[in-house]
Amino acid sequence: MKITGVTIIKNAILNDYPIVEAICSILPVVDEMIVSIDKGEDDTDTLIRSIDSAKIKIVYSEWDMNLRQGGTVLAVETNKALQYVSDDTDWVFYIQGDEVVHEKYHANILASTRKHLDNKKVEGLLFNYVHFYATYDYIGDSRRWYNKEVRIIRHNRNITAYRDAQGFRLDNKKVKVKQIDASVYHYGWVKSPAQMIAKHKNVGRFWFEESEEWQNYLKTEGVYDFSDYDSLTTFTDTHPQVMHKRVTNQNWKLDIDISKKKFKLTDRFLYWFEKKTGIRPFDFKNYTII
Numbered sequence: 056m057k058i059t060g061v062t063i064i065k066n067a068i069l070n071d072y073p074i075v076e077a078i079c080s081i082l083p084v085v086d087e088m089i090v091s092i093d094k095g096e097d098d099t100d101t102l103i104r105s106i107d108s109a110k111i112k113i114v115y116s117e118w119d120m121n122l123r124q125g126g127t128v129l130a131v132e133t134n135k136a137l138q139y140v141s142d143d144t145d146w147v148f149y150i151q152g153d154e155v156v157h158e159k160y161h162a163n164i165l166a167s168t169r170k171h172l173d174n175k176k177v178e179g180l181l182f183n184y185v186h187f188y189a190t191y192d193y194i195g196d197s198r199r200w201y202n203k204e205v206r207i208i209r210h211n212r213n214i215t216a217y218r219d220a221q222g223f224r225l226d227n228k229k230v231k232v233k234q235i236d237a238s239v240y241h242y243g244w245v246k247s248p249a250q251m252i253a254k255h256k257n258v259g260r261f262w263f264e265e266s267e268e269w270q271n272y273l274k275t276e277g278v279y280d281f282s283d284y285d286s287l288t289t290f291t292d293t294h295p296q297v298m299h300k301r302v303t304n305q306n307w308k309l310d311i312d313i314s315k316k317k318f319k320l321t322d323r324f325l326y327w328f329e330k331k332t333g334i335r336p337f338d339f340k341n342y343t344i345i
Contacts, residue, residue: 056145056146056168056172057086057087057141057143057144057146058084058145058146058148058168059086059087059089059140059141059144059146059147059148059210060078060081060082060085060110060147060148060149060150061088061089061133061136061137061139061140061147061148061149061150062077062088062089062091062136062149062150062151063090063091063092063093063116063129063132063133063136063152063220064090064091064092064093064099064152065093065095065099065118066095066096066097066099066257067097067099067102067152068097068098068099068102069095069096069097069257070253070254070257071246071254072152072153073152073153073155073242073298074099074102074152074153075103075105075106076155076298076301077150077151077152077155078090078103078106078111078150079106079297080150080155080156080158080295080297081148081150081156082108083161084148084161084164084165086110087112087141088108088110088111089114089140090103090111090112090113090114091114091115091116091132091135091136092113092114092115092116093115093116093118093132094115112139114136114139116132116135116136119131125218126219127218127219129219129220130215130216130218130219130220131216133149133216133220134216137214137215137216140210144210145168145172145209145210146168146172146180146207146209146210147207147208147209148206148207149207149208150206150239151220154206154239154242154243155295155297155298156237156238156240156295157238157240157293157294157295158296158297160236160237163236164235167180167233167235167236167237168180168207171233175209176231176345177209177231177233177345178208178209178211178214178225178230178232179205179208179214179223179230179231179232179233179342180206180207180208180232180233180234180235181203181204181205181232181233181235181342181344182204182205182207182237182239183237183238184200184203184204184238184239184241185238185239185240185241186241187240187242187244187245187290188244188245188281188284188287189244189309189311190245190305190309191245191290191294191301191302192289192290193287193288193289193290193311194287194288194289194290195244195284195287196286196287196288197284197286197318197322197326198322198325198326198329198335198338199284199285199286201221202335202338203234203340203342204221204222204239204341204342205230205232205341205342206239208223208230211225213225213226217341222341222342223342229341229342229343230343231342231343231344231345232342232344232345233344233345240294240295240298242298246279247278247307248278248279248280248281248309249278251278251281252278252279255279281311284317285316285317285318285322286316286326287311287313288313
């Protein structure tokens with residue numbers, strides 16, 4: 056069995072992506088790691104080359120920013136990177152630049168890929184998600200955050216990234232998946248208030264067309280307001296080992312009152328129902344569980 060990791064990255068230093076941690080977090084479970092780089096405006100290339108692993112295969116691409124609306128460029132670049140996966144690969148492990156896998160899940164991930172290897176009906180493996188917010192101490196626990204997504208797909212040239220590469224499709228149909236006992240830790244919302252507003256301006260280019268409104272936003276000053284949440288809870292588990300340095304070096308502090316819930320009436324009921332039953336009704340699923 057062969058597993059190939061795939062990721063795409065642009066301006067990792069400028070936007071302070073934990074891309075090194077993301078890659079290193081799955082290196083123990085992949086046989087090869089394809090990293091597609093747009094050299095962008097910083098030295099992301101040198102950053103990736105600093106990772107000491109013979110598994111890493113670096114390829115280069117130039118992102119077409121004319122495809123920015125809805126994050127289309129991210130799917131396009133993901134599909135381009137998937138073309139470098141060798142024919143003898145069984146599973147593709149896709150990870151984004153702000154996602155990290157805890158080492159405690161490695162054994163479960165490998166066991167699941169072996170278990171479903173010969174069942175061709177299984178086109179992907181479904182991970183749980185933990186979304187960190189503001190600091191490494193808080194996580195989002197409302198419906199605002201997607202709670203599951205596909206991150207391992209069967210190697211099939213007809214499986215392609217969907218929309219902004221959050222999910223995948225096979226011949227324009229949702230991939231059929233099995234849930235596995237593993238989580239992806241999403242750190243994209245962990246920045247200092249100053250870092251976050253800068254990232255919004257940089258990364259927003261992947262979603263928004265040029266407009267007067269967008270240009271005015273780019274000229275605004277200030278810091279990000281982390282009070283814009285509906286529900287948070289405290290993270291009480293451990294972070295992946297590859298993230299320990301970042302967690303230790305956090306140089307900002309935000310005290311958030313997690314007792315405050317900011318729901319509309321319907322969302323409040325759905326939140327309560329999910330906490331009581333573990334069921335999330337009316338939620339969009341980017342996959343079909345079999």
